[in-house]
Amino acid sequence: MTNQKKSAEELLLEFHKLENLSKIKTRTISSENGVFLLDRNNPNDVEWYKEIDLKNNNVNKAMEYAKASQAMEGLKVSHEQEKLILDIMNGEISEEEFNQRARKLANE
Known part of the structure; x- marks a missing residue:
C-alpha cells in the first residue's frame, strides 16, 4: 500500500x-x-x-x-417506480428530482 x-x-x-x-x-x-x-x-x-x-x-x-x-x-x-419512491423517502433525492423522474416514468 x-x-x-x-x-x-x-x-x-x-x-x-x-x-x-x-x-x-x-x-x-x-x-x-x-x-x-x-x-x-x-x-x-x-x-x-x-x-x-x-x-x-x-x-x-x-x-x-x-x-x-x-x-x-x-x-x-415497477422496480423503477419503487426505487424512485424509496429514494425520495430516504432523502437520497430532492423533491424536484423526484418530480422530474416521476414524469419521465409516467411518459414511458
Missing part, C-alpha cells in the same frame, strides 16, 4: 467501490455541517443504526402496503 495523496473525489469513489463489495452497507446521517459516516462498531453510533433500521422497516412496510393497494386495483408498481 502506498502513501500517495488522493483527492476527496478519488477517496469517495474508492469508498463507493468498497461499499458495493461489502454485505454491510455504511450508514450516514445528514446535518447542517454535512454528511457523517456512522461506524456500526462505535458504541456512540449504535443508537443511530437502530433508529435508521426502524425507519427503514417502516418505509418497507409502507411500500408493501402501497404495492398491495395498487395490486388490488389491478396495477403493478
Whole structure:
C-alpha cells in the first residue's frame, strides 16, 4: 500500500467501490455541517443504526402496503417506480428530482 495523496473525489469513489463489495452497507446521517459516516462498531453510533433500521422497516412496510393497494386495483408498481419512491423517502433525492423522474416514468 502506498502513501500517495488522493483527492476527496478519488477517496469517495474508492469508498463507493468498497461499499458495493461489502454485505454491510455504511450508514450516514445528514446535518447542517454535512454528511457523517456512522461506524456500526462505535458504541456512540449504535443508537443511530437502530433508529435508521426502524425507519427503514417502516418505509418497507409502507411500500408493501402501497404495492398491495395498487395490486388490488389491478396495477403493478415497477422496480423503477419503487426505487424512485424509496429514494425520495430516504432523502437520497430532492423533491424536484423526484418530480422530474416521476414524469419521465409516467411518459414511458
